[in-house]
Amino acid sequence: MTLTNFVKSVQDIMRMDAGVDGDAQRISQLTWMLFLKIFDTKEQEEWSIEDDYEGKGPFVPEKYQWGNWAGIRKAERMSSDELMEFIEEMFKVLKAMTVDQHTDRRKVLVRDVFEDSNNYMKSGVLLWQVIDKINGLILEIMMKDMHSMIFMKQF
Numbered sequence: 077m078t079l080t081n082f083v084k085s086v087q088d089i090m091r092m093d094a095g096v097d098g099d100a101q102r103i104s105q106l107t108w109m110l111f112l113k114i115f116d117t118k119e120q121e122e123w124s125i126e127d128d129y130e131g132k133g134p135f136v137p138e139k140y141q142w143g144n145w146a147g148i149r150k151a152e153r154m155s156s157d158e159l160m161e162f163i164e165e166m167f168k169v170l171k172a173m174t175v176d177q178h179t180d181r182r183k184v185l186v187r188d189v190f191e192d193s194n195n196y197m198k199s200g201v202l203l204w205q206v207i208d209k210i211n212g213l214i215l216e217i218m219m220k221d222m223h224s225m226i227f228m229k230q231f
Contacts, residue, residue, distance in 0.1 A: 112146075135183040160198070160200045170190035173186065173187040
């Protein structure tokens with residue numbers, strides 16, 4: 077799937093949601109979701125092996141890390157109503173994270189992203205569909221990267 081097709085398919089889902097009104101809200105909605113997904117991947121795969129990570133991370137509280145609520149199997153997911161309550165709670169927590177001059181820049185980044193973000197979607201069913209699209213895109217990208225690495229090792 078191309079990035080253009082991905083964005084179009086996500087926009088089509090969001091257009092069905094009563095809470096999302098216009099491209100600005102769709103972009104904002106997609107931004108915080110992609111941020112959490114990518115940040116979670118970085119935290120799990122790269123930052124956790126850095127020497128200075130221990131004692132500083134995780135930068136997103138464990139409960140709100142993408143993989144712990146959005147990256148789980150469909151059979152184990154919370155209901156659509158529970159998802160909407162969870163998202164509301166997550167926004168409150170991430171917006172209110174305390175930071176000072178000694179706080180790691182990655183934690184400051186999380187707080188800053190959520191300080192200016194909102195969840196516009198009102199339907200948990202549609203939100204799960206967007207989450208599935210994001211997870212599918214990231215999986216596809218990872219598979220392409222893996223195939224590229226295997227191909228490059230042959231030379």
